[in-house]
Amino acid sequence: MRGKSKKVVLIGTGMVGMSFAYSALNRNLCDEMVLIDVDKKRAVGEAMDLNHGLAFSGTSMKIYAGDYDECRDADIVVICAGVNQKPGESRLELLKRNAEVFETIVDPVVRSGFSGIFIVATNPVDIMTRITYELSRFEPHRVIGTGTTLDTARLRYLLGEYFRIDPRNVHAYVIGEHGDSEFTPWSQALLATKPISKVLQDNSNKFRQNDLDQISTEVRNAAQKIILAKRATYYGIGMAITRIVRAVLSDEQSVLTVSGRLRGEYGRKNVFLGNPCIIGRNGIDRTIELSLTQDELKALHNSYDILEDSFRQIEL
Ligand code: NAD
Numbered sequence: 001m002r003g004k005s006k007k008v009v010l011i012g013t014g015m016v017g018m019s020f021a022y023s024a025l026n027r028n029l030c031d032e033m034v035l036i037d038v039d040k041k042r043a044v045g046e047a048m049d050l051n052h053g054l055a056f057s058g059t060s061m062k063i064y065a066g067d068y069d070e071c072r073d074a075d076i077v078v079i080c081a082g083v084n085q086k087p088g089e090s091r092l093e094l095l096k097r098n099a100e101v102f103e104t105i106v107d108p109v110v111r112s113g114f115s116g117i118f119i120v121a122t123n124p125v126d127i128m129t130r131i132t133y134e135l136s137r138f139e140p141h142r143v144i145g146t147g148t149t150l151d152t153a154r155l156r157y158l159l160g161e162y163f164r165i166d167p168r169n170v171h172a173y174v175i176g177e178h179g180d181s182e183f184t185p186w187s188q189a190l191l192a193t194k195p196i197s198k199v200l201q202d203n204s205n206k207f208r209q210n211d212l213d214q215i216s217t218e219v220r221n222a223a224q225k226i227i228l229a230k231r232a233t234y235y236g237i238g239m240a241i242t243r244i245v246r247a248v249l250s251d252e253q254s255v256l257t258v259s260g261r262l263r264g265e266y267g268r269k270n271v272f273l274g275n276p277c278i279i280g281r282n283g284i285d286r287t288i289e290l291s292l293t294q295d296e297l298k299a300l301h302n303s304y305d306i307l308e309d310s311f312r313q314i315e316l
Helices: 015-026 040-051 068-073 091-111 125-136 149-163 196-202 209-230 235-249 294-312
Strands: 007-011 032-036 062-065 076-079 117-120 143-145 254-256 259-263 269-274 277-280 283-287
Touching (some): 007 015, 007 068, 015 032, 015 235, 040 062, 076 091, 076 235, 091 125, 117 235, 125 143, 125 294, 143 269, 143 283, 149 235, 149 269, 196 209, 235 254, 235 277, 259 283
Parallel strands (some): 007 032
Antiparallel strands (some): 254 277
């Protein structure tokens, strides 16, 4: 990490990228933020708009539109760039087009001499993070996807409502693919230090596993529900990115369910998927291998296989 000045480059100044930038400005996340987009005019306009809010923000963050050379001395490059699905286009075709977009992004970032941490939010995020890793050839701990951080936040919020407890005292995770095969390993879920399974046992007239399964489904379908209502989701993911960036810049050693590369955990390798990881200045410091039940392990392997198959279908 460079001296005291903290520099973040954001690539992709669409709804997700700018929700992150806006949240970063309000949290005084860094000293310098550079905006890059293939649509340069948009990046310039977004920088102007944010700068006009500086006077109200209590920070003196330097925000400007720039070019890939700016990545050279950056601590973090956040990628939110992507293309949208065309009518009639399959998921795989979209994935291939986004893989091409990433070639035009990751190569110039690496060529700039960038020596920091990549954080990827573009969907399908686990695959796009793996593509970033393959294209950059960085050490795996320096390439992080947002993974299931947002899904985990949604889960904790809903469990907090259900049990009437502050979500910060709910310790439960959504893991696996950020997508249809993600799941909640209930065997690992705690309210404060009490296992949720024991809470159900002790309050069987009040709380039921069926309700928890419904909450899990609600989390999985949340993005689709929001997209139906307002076409896209961006505030939540913008704040999730801010949370990950802060953990890196402040060397927090915080546990977040980011998408990281498996290196033998759960008996699997190479695939990037959402799992609790310890995040600090070096990116992913450690990966926590949960003590999953046989059924949960099966669900994780299912996610793994789906992600491995998708990755195999694109040629880099
Ligand atoms: P958007 O269309 O508003 O923005 C995308 C931006 O990328 C545009 O400004 C576009 O000009 C830019 N772009 C396209 N090609 C580029 C290139 N080659 N170089 C630089 N910039 C380029 O989309 P959005 O709503 O901001 O979503 C961005 C991505 O985030 C999507 O892939 C979306 O699915 C994903 N997303 C992820 C999560 C998550 O949990 N990980 C949640 C919500 C959205």
